[in-house]
Amino acid sequence: MTSYGALFWAYNLIWAVIAGYLLHLILRLRGVDRRLAALEREADRAQPER
Amino acid sequence: MRGAGFFRASAAIAAKDLRLEWRTWDSLSSGTVFALMVAWILALTLTPASGEAPELAAARYAPSALWTVVAFACAVSLAPAFRAERQGDAFAGLLAAPIDRGAIYLGKLASGLVHTALLALLGAGATAALFPWNPFERPATLALILGLHVLGLTVLGTLFSAIVHRVGRGEALLATLLFPTAAPLLLSAVRCTEASTEGRLFETAGHWLGLTAGFDLLYLCLGLLVFEFVVED
Amino acid sequence: MQAYEGSRGSSRWSGPGTLILWSTTTIAIPLALYMAFLYAPDERVMGAAQRIFYFHVPAAFVTFFGAVTIFASAVAMLTTRAPRWDHWTLATTEVSWVFCTIVLLTGPIWAKAAWKGRVGDWIFDPKLATTAILWLLLTGALLVRRAAASEELGARLGAVLGILAAVDVPIVHKATVWWRGHHPVLFAPGKRDALDPRMRLAFLICTIVFFLLFGLLVALRRQLAEVEHRARAAAERASNEGRS
Numbered sequence: 378m379t380s381y382g383a384l385f386w387a388y389n390l391i392w393a394v395i396a397g398y399l400l401h402l403i404l405r406l407r408g409v410d411r412r413l414a415a416l417e418r419e420a421d422r423a424q425p426e427r
Numbered sequence: 428m429r430g431a432g433f434f435r436a437s438a439a440i441a442a443k444d445l446r447l448e449w450r451t452w453d454s455l456s457s458g459t460v461f462a463l464m465v466a467w468i469l470a471l472t473l474t475p476a477s478g479e480a481p482e483l484a485a486a487r488y489a490p491s492a493l494w495t496v497v498a499f500a501c502a503v504s505l506a507p508a509f510r511a512e513r514q515g516d517a518f519a520g521l522l523a524a525p526i527d528r529g530a531i532y533l534g535k536l537a538s539g540l541v542h543t544a545l546l547a548l549l550g551a552g553a554t555a556a557l558f559p560w561n562p563f564e565r566p567a568t569l570a571l572i573l574g575l576h577v578l579g580l581t582v583l584g585t586l587f588s589a590i591v592h593r594v595g596r597g598e599a600l601l602a603t604l605l606f607p608t609a610a611p612l613l614l615s616a617v618r619c620t621e622a623s624t625e626g627r628l629f630e631t632a633g634h635w636l637g638l639t640a641g642f643d644l645l646y647l648c649l650g651l652l653v654f655e656f657v658v659e660d
Numbered sequence: 661m662q663a664y665e666g667s668r669g670s671s672r673w674s675g676p677g678t679l680i681l682w683s684t685t686t687i688a689i690p691l692a693l694y695m696a697f698l699y700a701p702d703e704r705v706m707g708a709a710q711r712i713f714y715f716h717v718p719a720a721f722v723t724f725f726g727a728v729t730i731f732a733s734a735v736a737m738l739t740t741r742a743p744r745w746d747h748w749t750l751a752t753t754e755v756s757w758v759f760c761t762i763v764l765l766t767g768p769i770w771a772k773a774a775w776k777g778r779v780g781d782w783i784f785d786p787k788l789a790t791t792a793i794l795w796l797l798l799t800g801a802l803l804v805r806r807a808a809a810s811e812e813l814g815a816r817l818g819a820v821l822g823i824l825a826a827v828d829v830p831i832v833h834k835a836t837v838w839w840r841g842h843h844p845v846l847f848a849p850g851k852r853d854a855l856d857p858r859m860r861l862a863f864l865i866c867t868i869v870f871f872l873l874f875g876l877l878v879a880l881r882r883q884l885a886e887v888e889h890r891a892r893a894a895a896e897r898a899s900n901e902g903r904s
Contacts, residue, residue, distance in 0.1 A: 387769040391715050391762050395873060398758050402880045409887045416894040423901060586824075590817055594807040600800070604821070607796040608828050610789070611835035618839070634838065642831060649827065653820045656738055 433533075436526040440534025445541060447511060458504030458546045463553055466496045470557035489560040490620035494613055496550040497543075497577065502605055504542045505584035506591070506598035508535055513592050519660070528655035536585045536650070543581045547573045560624070568623045575636065576616040579643045583609050586650045589657045615639045678883070681876040685869070692869040695862040712770045714862055718870035720763045720791065724829065726756030726874065727794060731826035734819035743889055746815035750805070751881035753822055755874060757798040763791050786836035793832050797825035811892065 448454060469492040512521060521531060551562050551569065562569050587604045594600070606613075615635040622632035629636075696714035729752040737745035767788060801821035808814030 387712055387766045388715065390769075391719065391766060394758065394762050394765075395877075398755075398877065399880070402877070402884055406880065406884045406887065409884065409891050413887060413891040413894060416891060416898055419898055420894065420901075423898075590804060590820065593813065593817060594804055595809070596804075596807050600803070603796065604800045607793040607800075608824060610793055611828075611831045614835045614839045638831070638835060638838075645827070646824075649824065653738070653823065656816045656820055659816075 433527055433530050436524075436530040437534035437537060440521075440531055441537035441541075444508075444511075444535065444538035448538070448542070453510075454504040454507050454542050455545065457507075458500045458542060459549060461503045462496050462500035462546055462550050465499050466492065466550065466553035466557055469495060470554075489554055489558040489562075490617045490624065492558060493550055493554045493562070493620060494576075494616045496553065497547045497573075497616075498580065498606065498609070498613055499602075500546040500550060501543045501577065501580045501584055502602045504546055505539050505581065505588050505605075506601045508539055508585055508588040509592040513595075522658060522660070528658060529651040531658065532585065532589075532650055532654035535589075536581060539581045539585050539588075540578065543577045543584075544573070547577045562620070562624070565623060565626070568628050571636075572616065572619045572623060572628075575639050575643065576612050576619075579612045579639060579646065580605070580609055582643060582646045582650055583612075586646075586654065586657070589654065593657060611642060612639060615642075678876070678879045681872065681879055685872045685876050688865075688869045688872055692866045695865045712766060714866040715870075716763060716766045716770055717863070718867040719759050719766070720787070721867060722870045722874045723756055723759045723763055723791065723794065725871070726752055726759060727826045727829050729878075730756060730822040734822040734826075737815065737819045738823075743815070744886075746819070747882045747885035747889065748878075749815070749819050749822055750885050751878045753798060753801055753818065754881055755877045757795070757802060758877070759870075759874065760791060760795045760798060764788075764795055767791070784836070784840070786833055786840065789836040790829060790833040794825060794829055797821065797828065801825060811889070 469488070473488045473492065522528075551573065555561055555563060584601065584605050587601050587608075588598075590604070591598060591601045615632075615638055618635050619628060619632045619639075622628045622630075622635075625631070692714075696711055730749060733745050733748035733752055736742075737749050801818050804821055805814040805818040808817055
């Protein structure tokens, strides 16, 4: 790891990609959750009117 | 086509496609032009440097050149396989008929095979003309190699063509899907062609032939099985 | 059509299975890092450069295991037509794609560093060719899903392509091995003969960690797919009710 500069970046690349993907999934999950909650609230409001 | 048998239905579909092709020359013309152009470019760029024995260069390059030409020609000619159905909702009409979805696949495969087989022969002729090489010396083994490998390319190409047309994407996506999947076929084709020019097809490349035969059978069965999932509404 | 039957409200990283995965992975990653970088001794020939083997190879294992999971869930999806199986297929396809990308990116970096520029030796190595082809097929499957007009069509086509890709992998590997006519050496010489037990342990730990990571990412992605599916259905329902 000391003499191979490219290798150092390769190690970091692996974790960076995995962490990045994990973060991406979590953010998307949060976003869709919020949307779903909003839709459910809307449906709740619509229901009593029937 | 009430109560048509499986194979009769396939034959009907193949016949319809071939008749259409006879009238429009749609897929064969683009395939031919492409094949000749690729062959010409390869011959041009693979010209051996002065001093290098031309026979050596031919033995090394010609089989690869042949299969590059055939691979691209197949992709180009199979890409429009389902184009006619996509227009005017002919697909829905075809699916409404009381025939097995697999029969549609087989019919398309059969007509596609006529096109690709012709293009493969054309490719062999083109490389024979452009490279110091004569694949037609052993016509039986040439037919075997061309037939076996082009069958595999067509089996895969027809299936991928259906997928690509369902998605409405450019037909370029077909090549992106076809070539990686067909890589074993292309490798086998080149090795078999090389062995055949040395006259030792079965001793040197017998395992490749076996692999390809298995590959063709496997993907034919898979194609028949999954085709309905691709075309159903 | 009930868009969201069952538990309403938050569907965030719920489920005991996911929690277990989170906790074990969080513990296991530092352990794996320690094992790979500090515990395992330097390899004889390549020295410290060889350590990437503890990450690159497990990533490759996970990728090919992923192909098997894609096949299984794709077959389940096509036979049962349950959206649930499509979520699994999509999750396994996407996560396998991520790990496949990692393998493809790190492999050449390692090879270039280790072999110091004899590119011709490893560029068409069977494992590299197989991984590259798998990557192309997975990319194709994901692109087709995205391009499909409806979610259901995308699910079916994605499943079909997943099956074709998974089936192709062993064939491609065989073909590329035969093509070369010999077995090219990819691993450092120290691996074949008497692998140091410390190295073996480090490798085992790292492999386990990568499988845990795979499981965690698939679980999350599947959950995301399911929640998005429910949100889409709820939105459709809302727009239908708005019209009526």
